[in-house]
Amino acid sequence: MEPLMAFVVGGLFAAAIYMILRRSIIKLVIGLILLSNAANLAIFTAAGMREGAPPLIPAGGVEPMITPSADPLPQALILTAIVIAFGVLAFAVVLIHRAYEIVGVDDLDEMNTTDETKELK
Amino acid sequence: MQLDLLVLFPVLLPMMAAAISVILWRSPLAQRIIGVVGTSGLLAASIWLLVATRREGIITMEMSGFPPPFGIVLVSDLLSALMVLMVGIMGFTVVIYSLATAGEEYERFGYYPLMHLLHAGVAGAFLTGDIFNLYVWFEVMLVASFALLILGGKRPQMEGAVKYVTINLVSSMILLTAIGLTYGLTGTLNMAHIAQTFQEVDSPMVTVVAMMYMVAFGIKAGSFPLFFWLPASYHTPPVAVSALFAGLLTKVGAYALFRVFTLIFTQDVEFTHNILLWAGAITMLTGVLGAAAQFEFRRILSIHIISQIGYMLMALGLLASPDIPEEAAHLAIAGGIFYIIHNIVVKTNLFLVSGVVYRLLGSYQLKDLGGIYRHKPFLAFLFFVPALSLAGLPPLSGFFAKFAVIRAGLEAYQGVVVAFALVTGLLTLYSMVKIWMYAFWSPLDDDHPRKHKLTEPNDATTWVMYTPIILLLICTVVLGIYSEPFFELTLASAAELLDPSQYIEAVGIADEISHPIEDLPAGGGE
Numbered sequence: 001m002e003p004l005m006a007f008v009v010g011g012l013f014a015a016a017i018y019m020i021l022r023r024s025i026i027k028l029v030i031g032l033i034l035l036s037n038a039a040n041l042a043i044f045t046a047a048g049m050r051e052g053a054p055p056l057i058p059a060g061g062v063e064p065m066i067t068p069s070a071d072p073l074p075q076a077l078i079l080t081a082i083v084i085a086f087g088v089l090a091f092a093v094v095l096i097h098r099a100y101e102i103v104g105v106d107d108l109d110e111m112n113t114t115d116e117t118k119e120l121k
Numbered sequence: 122m123q124l125d126l127l128v129l130f131p132v133l134l135p136m137m138a139a140a141i142s143v144i145l146w147r148s149p150l151a152q153r154i155i156g157v158v159g160t161s162g163l164l165a166a167s168i169w170l171l172v173a174t175r176r177e178g179i180i181t182m183e184m185s186g187f188p189p190p191f192g193i194v195l196v197s198d199l200l201s202a203l204m205v206l207m208v209g210i211m212g213f214t215v216v217i218y219s220l221a222t223a224g225e226e227y228e229r230f231g232y233y234p235l236m237h238l239l240h241a242g243v244a245g246a247f248l249t250g251d252i253f254n255l256y257v258w259f260e261v262m263l264v265a266s267f268a269l270l271i272l273g274g275k276r277p278q279m280e281g282a283v284k285y286v287t288i289n290l291v292s293s294m295i296l297l298t299a300i301g302l303t304y305g306l307t308g309t310l311n312m313a314h315i316a317q318t319f320q321e322v323d324s325p326m327v328t329v330v331a332m333m334y335m336v337a338f339g340i341k342a343g344s345f346p347l348f349f350w351l352p353a354s355y356h357t358p359p360v361a362v363s364a365l366f367a368g369l370l371t372k373v374g375a376y377a378l379f380r381v382f383t384l385i386f387t388q389d390v391e392f393t394h395n396i397l398l399w400a401g402a403i404t405m406l407t408g409v410l411g412a413a414a415q416f417e418f419r420r421i422l423s424i425h426i427i428s429q430i431g432y433m434l435m436a437l438g439l440l441a442s443p444d445i446p447e448e449a450a451h452l453a454i455a456g457g458i459f460y461i462i463h464n465i466v467v468k469t470n471l472f473l474v475s476g477v478v479y480r481l482l483g484s485y486q487l488k489d490l491g492g493i494y495r496h497k498p499f500l501a502f503l504f505f506v507p508a509l510s511l512a513g514l515p516p517l518s519g520f521f522a523k524f525a526v527i528r529a530g531l532e533a534y535q536g537v538v539v540a541f542a543l544v545t546g547l548l549t550l551y552s553m554v555k556i557w558m559y560a561f562w563s564p565l566d567d568d569h570p571r572k573h574k575l576t577e578p579n580d581a582t583t584w585v586m587y588t589p590i591i592l593l594l595i596c597t598v599v600l601g602i603y604s605e606p607f608f609e610l611t612l613a614s615a616a617e618l619l620d621p622s623q624y625i626e627a628v629g630i631a632d633e634i635s636h637p638i639e640d641l642p643a644g645g646g647e
Contacts, residue, residue, distance in 0.1 A: 020291070025283065032290050039294040043301030074304065077253055081297055084260045088293075091267055092286055098271070099279035111280050 005045040012038035023108050025096045032092060036085035040078045047074035125182040127173050128195045130166035131205045131244040134159060135212070139237035149228040153220055156233045160212040163240060167202070167209030174202040175610070179617070179627035181250070189250075189628050190311035196250035196628060199614035200458060204247040204376055207465045210596070211368045212240045214589035218473055219361045221585040222480075227272050227359060235272070239265040239365065246373050250628055252300055253310045255377065259296070259341070263289050266370060269362045270354060281354030288350040292340035299333035302326065313628035316385045316621055331386040331393050338381065342374025344434055345404035348427045352411065355426070356419035356485070360476030363419060367426055368469035372461050375433045379457065382437055383618040390441050398438025402541040405431025409548040418475045418485040418560065421552055422468065425511070428545055429464045433457050435538055436526045442533035449532035454615035456525025459608060463510070463518040463600060470507040470593040474500070477586050478560060481574045487556065492565030496575035501561045503590050508557065510597045512550035518600035521608065 012034055019031030052070040100106050138159025145151040174180055174197050182195040197205070216236065223232050242262030249255050267289075271282045304310060306326055307318040319327055340347040351371070355363055378397070386393055408428025415421045436457025440450055475485065477500060482490050494501040510517035513524075523546060530539040565572055579587075600607055617623050 020287065028283075028287060032287065035291065035294045036297075039297040039301070042298045043304070046301045046305030048305065073310075074301075077301070077304070077310075080253075080257065084257065088260065088264060088267075088286075088290060091264065092290070095267070095271065095279075095282055095286060098274060099283050102274065102276050102279050108283075111283065 009042045128182040128197045134162045135237040135241040139234045142234040152233040156216045160216045164209035164213045167206045171202040190309045190314040193254050194250040195248045201247045208244045215365045218589045221582045235265045235269050270358050278357040281357040284350045285354040292337045296337035302330050313625040338374045338377040343371045343427050352424045355423035364469045364472035368465045384621045394438050394441030401431045401434030402538045405545040409545045412552045416487045439533045445533040449529045451615045453529035455611040458611040460522040463522040466596045467507045467510050473590050474504045482571045487559035490560035491563045494561040508553040513546045516601045521604045
């Protein structure tokens with residue numbers, strides 16, 4: 001399973017970087033979405049993928065688990081990361097929409113001199 | 122009161138202030154009052170924390186009472202406490218400045234709540250002892266900074282924000298991946314525990330992970346060759362926001378590098394720290410050359426931030442030198458920390474001055490400015506002192522910061538890097554003199570539409586803007602003339618950083634769980 005996941009993660013990273021390097025700002029955001037998924041899968045894979053019992057102690061029990069159990073922490077990390085990425089990407093989508101409205105281009109190559117304020121207010 | 126609760130306040134107070142300001146969304150006046158009260162509280166809490174940390178040693182707070190390494194810990198050592206103090210000072214002064222400069226259009230769209238959230242994020246990043254928690258605080262800080270950056274929604278801000286958001290998200294994802302790999306290697310997220318475990322992990326992956334952290338934090342710090350988002354965005358938002366960003370945000374990246382590369386990645390210093398050293402040298406030179414080519418007040422200052430980051434990286438990178446004497450290593454790290462503190466104060470101050478100039482003459486372009494020395498000598502003085510301090514002239518704070526780093530560099534036999542640092546210092550002076558000549562010394566065009574503004578006496582708003590500038594100016598002068606106690610503080614902090622066992626001991630990983638990979642049935646990968 002791990003080698004397969006490694007290729008999936010690598011493929012996602014490659015696709016994400018390709019998309020970020022494109023000129024369209026829509027593709028830029030798609031690239032960012034892919035990038036966050038790639039990072040989450042990388043955590044999932046790196047933290048070890050193996051079969052195991054649910055990491056629960058039976059009610060009233062105090063003994064640690066004897067049978068090998070799954071590690072719950074990577075899932076908690078990924079869940080946190082998904083929520084954060086969701087919020088930030090929502091912001092990014094709104095931002096590129098506003099940027100498109102205000103600047104009037106969706107081509108990043110043309111968006112490199114709009115910050116030169118020449119007029120004297 | 123329990124001592125460890127002190128660590129919580131610098132994070133909790135701004136969060137509470139943010140929440141209360143959101144409730145009072147419709148009343149800008151109430152938000153202003155909360156702003157001043159909240160940041161004064163933050164300042165007081167940060168001073169208290171520093172005093173307590175100095176007296177009692179490293180203070181650890183276990184969140185929810187989970188013992189480390191299972192729960193998240195907040196740790197205040199001297200470096201963290203000093204950095205949090207800077208958050209307090211910056212928060213307080215910038216909010217005072219905002220009273221005069223943040224207009225209705227910003228205040229009604231959440232200027233103050235975002236400001237508080239930014240303080241909370243930065244303070245959290247400085248205090249946390251958990252690497253994943255560090256990522257979370259970084260995101261809190263970034264989201265607040267994204268929103269502050271586009272507040273007002275002007276045309277130039279959009280372009281800056283697109284670049285800033287993209288590159289910071291990329292850096293966050295690199296950081297997140299690095300954290301995932303760290304967890305895979307060590308089975309823990311507690312920084313002290315990671316440091317302990319990495320001593321026993323003998324794998325080339327350790328250096329790979331170290332490089333990922335270096336790239337991620339390097340982007341946030343604005344080091345060569347990862348800095349290009351910074352000059353694209355820092356000059357676009359409202360000036361108080363620029364000032365806060367310039368003071369605090371890149372320094373969080375620098376802090377994270379100092380923390381991670383003294384605590385965790387000390388296995389292969391000749392490789393990792395040498396990269397930091399040379400990245401630092403090139404960073405300072407490219408930054409200062411970039412500034413030399415600019416003719417816009419805030420752009421010059423923004424690009425200068427990069428060159429200043431170079432000195433901090435250089436200080437950290439000096440640890441790579443194989444035959445660096447013990448004392449020189451301490452001096453390098455202490456100098457680096459002193460440099461961060463000095464730079465936060467001075468850089469913010471220069472941005473604040475640029476805002477006053479903009480208010481008077483309506484432009485940031487150097488060619489549209491002039492005549493300030495003749496008509497407003499006091500304002501010219503307020504620029505002159507921090508500018509000279511930035512360039513490193515004695516007896517101001519910049520001189521002692523540079524002196525320590527350069528002397529440590531000489532003792533470590535890194536002559537070439539020291540030469541870079543000295544040339545950069547000279548060129549810094551050139552840039553500051555350029556601003557001085559154009560904006561302050563040269564006469565103003567007779568047909569300048571704002572000429573009358575210079576001859577009028579200062580109104581009350583201008584004096585509100587002067588107050589934080591004067592406060593920060595006093596900080597610069599005191600840090601310079603009365604630098605010994607501050608230097609002792611940074612030396613003590615360097616001693617803590619260079620002996621990670623103190624930090625690890627203070628966090629207190631229990632003995633029976635210090636080998637999670639063997640002992641726990643499924644506590645992480647192999």
